[in-house]
Amino acid sequence: xxxxxxxxxxxxxxxxxxxxxxxxxxxxxxxxxxxxxxxxxxxxxxxxxxxxxxxxxxxxxxxxxxxxxxxxxxxxxxxxxxxxxxxxxxxxxxxxxxxxxxxxxxxxxxxxxxxxxxxxxxxxxxxxxxxxxxxxxxxxxxxxxxxxxxxxxxxxxxxxxxxxxxxxxxxxxxxxxxxxxxxxxxxxxxxxxxxxxxxxxxxxxx
Ligand SMILES: NC(=O)c1ccc[n+]([C@@H]2O[C@H](COP(=O)([O-])OP(=O)(O)OC[C@H]3O[C@@H](n4cnc5c(N)ncnc54)[C@H](OP(=O)(O)O)[C@@H]3O)[C@@H](O)[C@H]2O)c1
Numbered sequence: 582x583x584x585x586x587x588x589x590x591x592x593x594x595x596x597x598x599x600x601x602x603x604x605x606x607x608x609x610x611x612x613x614x615x616x617x618x619x620x621x622x623x624x625x626x627x628x629x630x631x632x633x634x635x636x637x638x639x640x641x642x643x644x645x646x647x648x649x650x651x652x653x654x655x656x657x658x659x660x661x662x663x664x665x666x667x668x669x670x671x672x673x674x675x676x677x678x679x680x681x682x683x684x685x686x687x688x689x690x691x692x693x694x695x696x697x698x699x700x701x702x703x704x705x706x707x708x709x710x711x712x713x714x715x716x717x718x719x720x721x722x723x724x725x726x727x728x729x730x731x732x733x734x735x736x737x738x739x740x741x742x743x744x745x746x747x748x749x750x751x752x753x754x755x756x757x758x759x760x761x762x763x764x765x766x767x768x769x770x771x772x773x774x775x776x777x778x779x780x781x782x783x784x785x786x787x
Contacts, residue, residue: 584773585609585643587630587650587666589623590616593682593739593762594649598623600766604774609643611635631662636669640677645773646670649682652713660713667717671726678776680769683734686711687718688784689753696737696755718782731778733769736760736786748785757786 584601588594589610601608602622609624610616619625628635630650639646648670652663670679686697686707695715697703703711718732742761748768749756768785772778 582644582773583607583609583642585611585626585639585646587611587639587646587648588682589625589649590614591649591651592741593735593765594647596741596762596766597647597649597769600763600770604770606770609639611639629662631665631669633665633669636666636673640670640673640675640679643677645678645680647680647682647769647773652710654710660709663713664716664720667720671721671728671730674727676729678773678779679728679730680772681717681721681730681732682769683718683732683782684711684714685735685737685755687715687782688734688755691754721780722782729776729779731772731776731780732782733765733772733778734782734784735765736784739765745787748787751784751786753782754784755786756784760785760787 584606586594586597589598590612598608598610609626611626613629615627652660686703688696697711721730736755736757736759738759744763746767748764764787
């Protein structure tokens, strides 16, 4: 497959790029700043994915697109570019499968409220980010968008670790507390290769 990873230089996106390469896919990594080092075989595109013409070209040229971008983490930053990215992805009418990396905060507690609303559920530093990312899912779920999308939430903790190749699967509720970025990437590629969660949210954990 031809796979574009928006945020391919980030913590999660870079693991997705590596896993896709490992499986023999053609990979395009997209970020606004130029990466310091580029893995062999990766096509680097330096572009702002909140620009609709950038998204349009990526969707036209790839079989799958992974959105692992993040709202600007600076205090009081403008999150509208991130929201525009999600809207532009949702509006596309082609056959490209779009996987959006979401957040733990939108996963549900047993009472149906979101994890980010429980005490300690959304660390202060990430509260605005969790809200904006959760709004992306609400937008996707709110109407019948034409795009072939899916939305994958990490558990509370995701960080680089080791690749076991295994993970637990769930839908709206957490199935564990943590996952390595490598195993998260395994789940991303499994979904792109054999779509099982079209137009739904799902989650994974080690
Ligand atoms: N437990 C959790 O729920 C959890 C934990 C971590 C992350 N996440 C979520 O996972 C996603 C990815 O997070 P991360 O930690 O991997 O982020 P990260 O390490 O900060 O990486 C973000 C990537 O996106 C790129 N990017 C940002 N805006 C862009 C734009 N407009 N156009 C093109 N590229 C853009 C960045 O590169 P440039 O800055 O050079 O453009 C970078 O490559 C986010 O939605 C985050 O909220 C969830």
